[in-house]
Amino acid sequence: MQPKNVQIPFQTFQQMAKLCEEMQEFLLIHQLNFDYYSDLEDVLATIQAKQASFERRQAYGELMTANKDGDEDKQTQARINYLQQKRR
Numbered sequence: 076m077q078p079k080n081v082q083i084p085f086q087t088f089q090q091m092a093k094l095c096e097e098m099q100e101f102l103l104i105h106q107l108n109f110d111y112y113s114d115l116e117d118v119l120a121t122i123q124a125k126q127a128s129f130e131r132r133q134a135y136g137e138l139m140t141a142n143k144d145g146d147e148d149k150q151t152q153a154r155i156n157y158l159q160q161k162r163r
Contacts, residue, residue, distance in 0.1 A: 092126060095119045127163050134160040 083091075095118055102109050109115070134157040141153035 088122070088125070092119075092122045095122060127160070130163075131157070131160045 095115060099115055099119060101107075102112065102115075134153070138150075138153040138157045141149040144150075
């Protein structure tokens with residue numbers, strides 16, 4: 076039985092994202108035939124979705140912190156940042 080999810084260090088996750096992006100760019104620039112290109116696109120899409128989810132969670136946490144602090148300027152900026160992340 077295979078696990079549904081696995082945990083990896085965040086730094087490794089970032090390295091994987093960079094590696095996939097650079098590999099995709101290299102293949103496109105050099106017009107190389109890569110039999111697993113659709114798999115690469117799927118992995119990259121999953122990684123990018125996870126990155127966006129992380130950024131939304133971080134922006135939401137910043138919004139909650141700003142709301143607790145009571146500084147209206149920080150609240151406004153945090154709200155704008157969160158809504159921008161939410162749109163992506």
